């Protein structure tokens with residue numbers, strides 16, 4: 261690699277980071293992409309991994325493999341932990357805890373968000389969120405272990421609490437998880453247990469708003485609610501989750517403060533996100549003020565005001581109230597890459613980021629999804645077909661696309677879910693087989 265060329269360091273191999281490095285593939289720059297994991301993760305299908313439908317390999321692709329034809333790119337497994345803005349140097353922690361420095365001429369930070377408990381950090385021990393592959397595998401472990409526990413327990417109350425699953429948050433992730441757990445219970449596990457009837461599993465969807473999926477139109481939200489009702493998901497609207505323990509979840513009704521406690525061994529948390537810790541490190545170093553979710557405000561070219569060499573894009577950035585969705589991240593990453601390429605080529609005027617809204621989609625149940633794109637609103641079977649096409653189109657790698665289509669087809673034909681392997685794992689954690 262030539263050393264005289266501008267060095268671009270990209271933090272995060274998510275949607276924004278990967279689209280940025282792709283844009284820079286044939287430019288006269290040397291690129292290093294740093295990520296805490298070895299794979300690019302397709303978060304929109306995490307819930308299918310968490311519920312045993314898809315493998316972790318199907319929803320993630322090794323960054324090294326995806327970028328094997330990029331001649332100007334280095335891949336680093338590491339966590340960005342500190343930055344010296346004046347020296348233009350990043351500190352990266354290796355997986356063994358040691359660290360090293362990376363110099364940059366341009367820095368693109370696309371490190372995403374993590375689950376937020378907003379003052380209820382103690383809930384995290386019992387109610388995992390769903391942002392990473394580890395989260396999905398831990399949720400899968402909890403769900404599958406809960407059915408196994410219920411099978412060997414004779415006390416009916418205890419058995420019932422193992423068969424009660426609470427999902428906090430009625431946005432797309434909460435709705436998708438709740439629906440999938442009911443499908444696991446009623447279809448995949450239907451004839452596999454002796455002492456319990458998995459279909460008796462109770463799934464509580466606990467949501468603070470007055471309708472699920474508030475980012476979709478009222479009509480699509482109502483259609484999704486009907487499907488959830490048919491699936492047997494118990495939706496509780498207008499409630500906040502105010503307590504989570506090993507064996508229960510507590511809600512408080514917003515209208516009158518009425519409290520309700522449900523015995524439930526599995527609670528999953530999907531109510532909010534906040535920027536990853538590096539966002540605060542970066543904001544302090546740059547003198548930038550983070551918004552409420554910890555996002556960093558950026559200028560029209562996606563650089564941080566006053567720092568034309570530092571770009572923030574994807575979920576971690578705050579620009580014109582754009583939502584934290586994959587399409588914003590992909591287009592933003594591409595734009596940051598384009599601005600760097602143009603600047604390196606000598607262009608002084610930087611083009612502003614123009615977001616093209618292609619719409620959003622959410623899976624509700626088998627043969628039912630909703631899609632909203634401008635005036636177009638699809639639900640039911642048509643929505644489901646459109647949802648499938650969109651997700652396959654954006655999944656990275658031909659092999660993952662083909663494998664996912666085949667797995668979906670097999671699941672439709674046989675109802676089975678094969679990604680359900682759990683073990684006691686490490687002897688140190690053997691006493692917590694349901695994955696705390």
Ligand SMILES: Cc1cc2nc3c(=O)[nH]c(=O)nc-3n(C[C@H](O)[C@H](O)[C@H](O)COP(=O)(O)OP(=O)(O)OC[C@H]3O[C@@H](n4cnc5c(N)ncnc54)[C@H](O)[C@@H]3O)c2cc1C
Nearest residue numbers: 272274275276296303304340371372574575584585586589
């Ligand atoms: C369960 C779920 C379902 C979703 N469904 C949809 C959907 O249906 N449609 C849609 O449009 N959007 C969906 N989203 C949102 C979408 O996935 C995000 O908007 C998108 O992933 C944001 O991309 P990003 O590149 O900003 O961040 P990410 O994709 O989160 O990538 C950030 C990367 O940064 C890495 N990283 C973090 N900190 C560091 C550090 N300090 N050093 C090095 N690397 C670091 C992480 O490992 C990660 O790879 C969903 C999200 C979730 C969690």
